[in-house]
Amino acid sequence: MRKTVSILALLSIAFLIHPLVLSSHASVVLQSNPSPDFDRSGVVDFADFLLFVEAFGAKEGQEQYESQYDLDGNGEIGLPDFLIFADNFGKVVTPSPTDLNIAMPSPEIREAFELSPFYQQWIDVEGLPVVASSKVNPYAVKEAAWLIWQMIGHRPDVLQAMAQNKVRFSVMAYNELTTQIPEHSDLRPGFYWDRRTRGLGATPSRPSVSCGEENLLQYPGDHYATENILIHELSHAVHQMGLNVVDSTFDSRLERIFDAAMQKGLWRGTYASLNKNEYWAEGVQSYFDANRENDNEHNYVNTRIELKEYDPELATMIVEVFGDSDWRYTPPATRTNLPHLQGFNPQHSPTFEWPPELADCYRQLRDPNSDGCGEWVDLNQSDPSALSSLKSETGGGKTEVLFVNRTQGDIFFYWLDFDGKLRYYGRVVPNRIRVQRTYTGHVWLIKNAAGMDLAVFQAEEKTGRALISEWPPELAEYYRQLRDPNSDGGDKWVDLNRQDPSALSSLKSETGGDRTEVIFVNQTKGDIFFYWLDFDGKLRYYERVAPNRIRVQRTYTGHVWLAKAYGRDLAVFQAGEKTGRALISEWPPELVECHRQLRDPNSDSCGEWVNLNQYDPGALPSLKSETGGSDTEIIFVNQTQDEIFFYWLDFDRKQKYYGRVVPNRIRVQLTYTGHVWLVKNAAGRDLAVFQAGKKTGRALID
Structure with a gap:
């Protein structure tokens, strides 16, 4: 049983050293520096423990054993007693790897993975080495190995494929930098990479996945305190260095669902929208409840439940790889009872700080x-x-x-x-x-x-x-002119010929054109939706442009584009050799009136939509979406004082979250005839159920 030891008692121990126990060197050090940092290095580490053992180390029954130094009462003075000493003194303790049963990389492992002598700690996870220098807290090495096992330990095929690609996981000490990791030492410019990141994924030329110990153990000052970097970076390696080996279809399937998500407008403005690789890694983080939320790179999705509702296709791919176990990430401070963290005290962690000169140089870049x-x-x-x-x-x-x-x-x-x-x-x-x-x-x-x-x-x-x-004055003028119906575009763009939508049936995009751009300019008061008319004359949804916004669409000469609003075809444009402007500056008067009537419960729909039948949510168990329907739209109209959320009821009656509508706003959702939609309030209460018909339908919540 651990004894309660006061700081005064510990000071007494430090000052009243038994003369038979101390060597002259240890006696001088301990008597002059009664603190766990016996060697005055600024860090309490294994060297201090050695001095402690030199001074006090003994077992019960030995002549030099003194029970007052046996702080845990187990009959032996050793590491646990030193930890209690430092714990009560409020200092950082970093035990040695051997104290936590962490070995050095074996000669065979060094040779097989071409490991640098820099690495002095090693744990094997089904063939994947977790490695670190001697500076790294061994608890961080164990934590990294434990997290990897929790995530992908059930897939030895993936781990072994990564091992065959010589992937290793490198843990950085809190006072080491990215370019001190041997595999990343050639990254240039070094100051940029050292300040920009505390973790990188693996590539064939640099097969190290890395992460800082401050993030693994949640030290104060951690730059990524609200997320887990190992989960993000390891998911990159699982994808690119593991799954691409064991499943040749994985990457192409991921690309397809990424493209589909972008076309739906999911993840707009977030880091996940950057490319399919970040889409995957960000999704995996959220799946394990280990992501940030609601900042300049993230939306509100940062948990498994939210991910499954928001992007069910991505969630399904993640389940395929990582399984659907109950495990979620929680900070290490919440699970110090686990064997690999026993003895770890988060209260005594060091503080992570960027080296001042590095932080200043990075600041100067701007x-x-x-x-x-x-x-x-x-x-x-x-x-x-x-x-x-x-x-x-x-x-x-x-x-x-x-x-x-x-x-x-x-x-x-x-x-x-x-x-x-x-x-x-x-x-x-x-x-x-x-x-x-x-x-x-x-x-x-x-x-x-x-x-x-x-x-x-x-x-x-x-x-x-x-x-x-900054943008030059001519650029500001350029943007102003884009919104001006009377501008001729000069040498920057031409106004595309606007054709009547009635001509659609005779049109299709031409093949073999050169690259060009269409600038969609929405000067109306509502959303406009743009569709590409493909080579077979079929419409494919591409982009939504919010009111008073501009969007550039890369395309090819001869490609045909249709603009719609609230289910009504507005205009058709065909791309030419020069960048073309597709300007929608106003709606026809009858559409303006229809838009006003959308909020009027008594409207007869002015011929543009029908009021959808509203079902009681109690009917949900008997409903599901029908297959084989044609393209249509639902206009969700929120006349309440609270946000509403809409879900698609899929072909298996599962609810899949699609979006929200803030109070007194309208949102158009592209769908298919026979699809069923459920509306909830912010508390998760079911409000109403609607089923899409052939004509654009209004789903009014008032």
Whole structure:
């Protein structure tokens, strides 16, 4: 049984050292420094424990055994007593790996995985090594191994495939940086990667998945305190280095459901919408209740229940891989009773802090007046008018460009290849930074979301900054003109010919066209929906444009696009060689009146919609959506003072969350005839059930 020890008693122990127990060195150290940090290193670690054992170590029955130092009363003075000493003293204790039964990597493992001598700790998880330097708290190594087992331990095929690809999980100490991990030591520029991330996924050339111990053990100052980075980064490795080996269909299936989710407007503006890889990793985090919510990169979905309701197709793929067990992530402080965390005291964790000079240099990336703090140079910014005379040079050495977006909108960067052709590479959201590996002499063009050329940069030998700090006055004017029905577009765009929707039956998109863009401009008071008319004349939904918004759609010459509002066809446009504007500046008067009547319970629908039959939620057990229906829409009208939430009742009678409508607002949901929709309030109470018909239907909640 553990004894209660006061700090005064511990001070007495530290000062009243029995002369027979201490060597002269230990006696001097302990008498002059009565604290767990016996060697004055600033960290309480194994070296301090050795000094403690040198001073007090003994077993009951031995001549030098003194019971007052046996703080846990087990008849032996050792590590538990030192932990109690440090615990009561309020200091950080990092036991050695051997104290927690963590071995060094064996020679066979070092050879098989080509592990650096940097790694001094190792735990095997079905062939996947979890490794760390001697600086890492062994509890973090055990926590990492435990989390990996909880997530994917039931899939030895995946773990073994990752092991065959030489994947290892590297735990960083709280005072180590990303580029100190041997596999990531060549990342450039180092200061950028060291400050930007505390965890990376594995690639064939860098087969290390990494994560900081401060996140695993939830130290104060953890940069990602409200999420778990291991779950995110490991899910990347499971996907790219495991599942792609054991299931050749996985990646293509993931891409299909990602594309479908984007077309539905799911995850709009979140990190999950960046690409299929982040879509997967963000989904896995939410599936294990380990994600952030409601910030500039996340929506409200951060739990398994919310994920299954919001994006059931993604949730189904995740269940296929990780199973549907009850396990969810909780912080380690909530489960210190588990064997791998016994002895760990969260109260005595160190604080994670960025090194000041690193934080300052990263901050300066956004400062137009910075001299680069020795890490980068400002690249010369050329006018886009010079593009026709430029192309990338061959034979240059490796370098990097840091794209820094200080504007209020997305920017897009393109490589100008050796033949002077533009190749799209990536996007940078507002107030963010992105590094691009390139070669000296390579030329890069920056565009805005409307496709306007902003600036041209050419890479140099030293890492270069390409800073877009504000839009030029002509760009602000460009956006103003996009909304002006009387603007002719100058040399920036042309107004596309607007055709009557009655011509749709005779139209279809042409094949073989060149790349171009259509700029959809919505100057009305309601949402507008754009559909692509494919090569067979079938409509495929692509995009919603909110009121007074602009959206650029990449397309091809000869492609046909239809604009709709509340189920009514408004206009047809066909893309030409030059960027074209598809402007919807106003609705026909009869549609304006119909929009007003949407909120009127007594409206006769003005010929544009029908009032859907409202079923009592008690009928739900007997209802399910019908298959084989044609395209239609439901207009959810919320006339209440609270938010409402709508769910699709699928073909197996399962409820799948689709969206919400704030008070006194209207939302159009694309659906099919025979599909059943349930409306709930914010408390989860069922309010009404509707079934879609052939004509656009109004679902009024008043």
